[in-house]
Amino acid sequence: MSKKLLCTFLFLFLLIFNCSWVAAAEPELQGETAALIDAKTGRLLYGKDAHKRMYPASTTKVLTALVALERANLSDVVTVGPNAINSGGTRIWLPEGEQLTLEELLFALMLNSANDAGVAIAEHVAGSVESFAQISNLAAKKIGAVDTHFTNPHGMPEENHYSTAYDLALIGRKAMENEDFRRIVSTVHHEIPRSDPEAQKYLFNHNKLLWSTVYGYKGATGLKTGYTSQAGQCIIASAKRDDRELIAVVLRTEGVNLWSDAAKLLDYGFDNYENQQLIEKDKVMTSLPVIYGKENVKLVAGEDYIYTFTRENPEDLQISFDVPESTLAPVDKGEVLGAIVISKGQEEIARINLMSDHQVDRDYLAIIKSALYWVLPIVLLLLWLKWRIGVALRRRRRLARRKKYEEASRYNDIDTY
Numbered sequence: 298m299s300k301k302l303l304c305t306f307l308f309l310f311l312l313i314f315n316c317s318w319v320a321a322a323e324p325e326l327q328g329e330t331a332a333l334i335d336a337k338t339g340r341l342l343y344g345k346d347a348h349k350r351m352y353p354a355s356t357t358k359v360l361t362a363l364v365a366l367e368r369a370n371l372s373d374v375v376t377v378g379p380n381a382i383n384s385g386g387t388r389i390w391l392p393e394g395e396q397l398t399l400e401e402l403l404f405a406l407m408l409n410s411a412n413d414a415g416v417a418i419a420e421h422v423a424g425s426v427e428s429f430a431q432i433s434n435l436a437a438k439k440i441g442a443v444d445t446h447f448t449n450p451h452g453m454p455e456e457n458h459y460s461t462a463y464d465l466a467l468i469g470r471k472a473m474e475n476e477d478f479r480r481i482v483s484t485v486h487h488e489i490p491r492s493d494p495e496a497q498k499y500l501f502n503h504n505k506l507l508w509s510t511v512y513g514y515k516g517a518t519g520l521k522t523g524y525t526s527q528a529g530q531c532i533i534a535s536a537k538r539d540d541r542e543l544i545a546v547v548l549r550t551e552g553v554n555l556w557s558d559a560a561k562l563l564d565y566g567f568d569n570y571e572n573q574q575l576i577e578k579d580k581v582m583t584s585l586p587v588i589y590g591k592e593n594v595k596l597v598a599g600e601d602y603i604y605t606f607t608r609e610n611p612e613d614l615q616i617s618f619d620v621p622e623s624t625l626a627p628v629d630k631g632e633v634l635g636a637i638v639i640s641k642g643q644e645e646i647a648r649i650n651l652m653s654d655h656q657v658d659r660d661y662l663a664i665i666k667s668a669l670y671w672v673l674p675i676v677l678l679l680l681w682l683k684w685r686i687g688v689a690l691r692r693r694r695r696l697a698r699r700k701k702y703e704e705a706s707r708y709n710d711i712d713t714y
Contacts (some may be wrong), residue, residue, distance in 0.1 A: 303305040324561035328550035334564045336470050336542035340605040347463040351548045354523030355410045356465050356533045357452030362403055363472040365418050365435050371400040375421040384412035386453055389497045402491040407482050408500040415451035422479035440471045462546040469520050469544045482519035512556035534559040538567050576602035583652045590626035592656040595687040599650035617639045628657040
């Protein structure tokens with residue numbers, strides 16, 4: 298091999314190796330904490346102090362909007378109370394008594410980040426800001442955001458108002474499952490009706506990832522920015538490519554780093570991870586004998602299961618079944634009879650229900666046959682025992698009569714003598 302050809306091979310090898318190393322390198326972020334999750338699987342793909350408690354600023358409003366959508370109707374007419382105007386921070390200056398639909402207030406909340414809209418929404422849904430905070434905290438725990446505690450609906454800094462990058466990613470993921478929420482946060486501009494002709498009607502989305510020619514991100518779908526002096530610049534960002542959507546969170550960064558940090562996280566997730574469907578809902582996975590049933594029952598997966606793999610060196614997962622040796626008739630369609638267990642080494646990472654794909658009725662002929670199989674030998678045994686006992690009793694009676702006769706004969710012989 299010539300020296301020139303050898304050098305060419307060496308160069309290509311180093312180039313490929315170097316590119317693969319760069320692709321796997323974690324992003325360098327300016328933000329104090331960050332998290333990146335896959336929206337479909339919920340897997341944490343990257344974390345930088347992801348569980349550190351931080352001030353969330355207006356990213357709080359994601360949970361506020363989600364709770365409102367779950368507990369009220371978009372067409373609800375909301376009458377603004379006296380507390381909204383005193384909310385502080387960014388506002389659209391809602392006066393007491395003004396009426397807007399919940400949908401219009403949600404646009405103001407999520408696009409213009411209006412704190413007064415947050416207060417009006419909270420009071421409409423729960424009666425007070427305090428009651429709404431309690432509902433929000435319960436909703437956060439249900440989502441899995443266990444390190445989140447909110448005291449208000451807008452994110453203005455208070456000592457006990459905190460969350461984490463990871464929790465906010467979970468909240469963002471849950472919120473994006475709601476189609477109304479998704480529609481609102483992906484809207485760039487919106488106009489709301491106001492009774493005062495001088496009042497702010499035109500709303501523009503603060504999230505530059507959606508629309509900026511400089512900071513925009515291809516495939517951006519949302520979600521929410523935030524800022525206070527205590528929290529710094531914050532963002533929950535989402536983007537979609539093909540059938541994958543990622544949720545990125547950056548807390549306490551500065552200036553344009555907000556957009557570059559979010560973009561770096563999203564690029565890292567799309568470049569280095571991919572989703573694969575391991576389990577298909579309703580697909581037959583195994584079968585189970587049914588005692589006293591007319592047939593065996595087929596077991597199907599109760600849900601789809603998709604796992605986010607690293608593109609390089611994907612994890613080795615094991616799939617096994619946790620099912621009994623048999624079940625007893627009757628079996629209802631959809632009855633849970635076992636589970637598919639997905640493991641990574643010794644760690645169980647998922648458990649999917651195995652359910653019957655059809656109904657299996659009792660086979661009464663089989664029950665009779667089974668009864669005869671077990672009962673007939675017992676009956677024959679009992680009859681044989683009865684016969685043996687009868688024989689023994691008759692023999693004993695004969696012996697007793699003979700003995701009695703012999704004794705009587707002996708007495709008669711004595712009398713005769």
